[in-house]
Amino acid sequence: MKDLSTGVECNGILVPPSPFLTDARLRRIRSGRYQHEAMAGVLATVGPRDRVLDLGAGLGIVGAAALQRTGAEALLAYEANPALIPKISELYALNGLCDRSEVRHGVLWSGETRPETVPLNVANDFPK
Numbered sequence: 001m002k003d004l005s006t007g008v009e010c011n012g013i014l015v016p017p018s019p020f021l022t023d024a025r026l027r028r029i030r031s032g033r034y035q036h037e038a039m040a041g042v043l044a045t046v047g048p049r050d051r052v053l054d055l056g057a058g059l060g061i062v063g064a065a066a067l068q069r070t071g072a073e074a075l076l077a078y079e080a081n082p083a084l085i086p087k088i089s090e091l092y093a094l095n096g097l098c099d100r101s102e103v104r105h106g107v108l109w110s111g112e113t114r115p116e117t118v119p120l121n122v123a124n125d126f127p128k
Contacts, residue, residue, distance in 0.1 A: 007021065008021065010029045010034055011061070012068060013061050013068060013091070014094045015029070015059065015061060015094075016090045016094050020083075020087060021059075025059075035061060038062045039061075039062055042065055042070070043065065043069060043070060046066045047070055047071065048070070048071035048072070049072075049073050050066075050070070050073060051072065051073050051076070052066040052075045053075075053077075054066070054076070054077035055108060056079065056080070057077035057088055057103060059084070059087065060092060060103065061091070063101070064091055064095050067097050067100055067101060068097065073100065074101070075101040075102070076101075077101065077102070077103040078103075078104050078105075078106050078107075079103060081120065081122055085103055085105050088103045107120075
């Protein structure tokens with residue numbers, strides 16, 4: 001991992017500057033520990049022509065790697081935290097992935113008793 005004037009690099013993915021890049025998160029990115037299990041799973045299972053559904057996209061790094069590093073055909077990402085949506089879109093653009101990716105704000109729910117709204121509990125390491 002190396003620092004860039006545009007942010008940081010994580011597993012070949014350029015991550016733009018963001019208030020969500022906390023010191024702790026930056027340490028995990030630089031050490032290769034950020035989402036390492038999810039990243040390993042994506043790289044081991046996603047292949048060319050696959051279509052990826054990313055539920056809980058977070059910063060967008062793992063989904064971007066699915067496209068950039070595996071040759072997957074398309075990515076549809078959902079994220080419940082509306083503050084992350086512009087940063088995920090920016091990350092996709094910075095990495096030249098806009099033509100194969102889409103990010104949507106939403107909470108996915110299964111079952112017939114879906115509520116109209118649900119509370120969103122944002123983790124302490126994501127600024128509000």
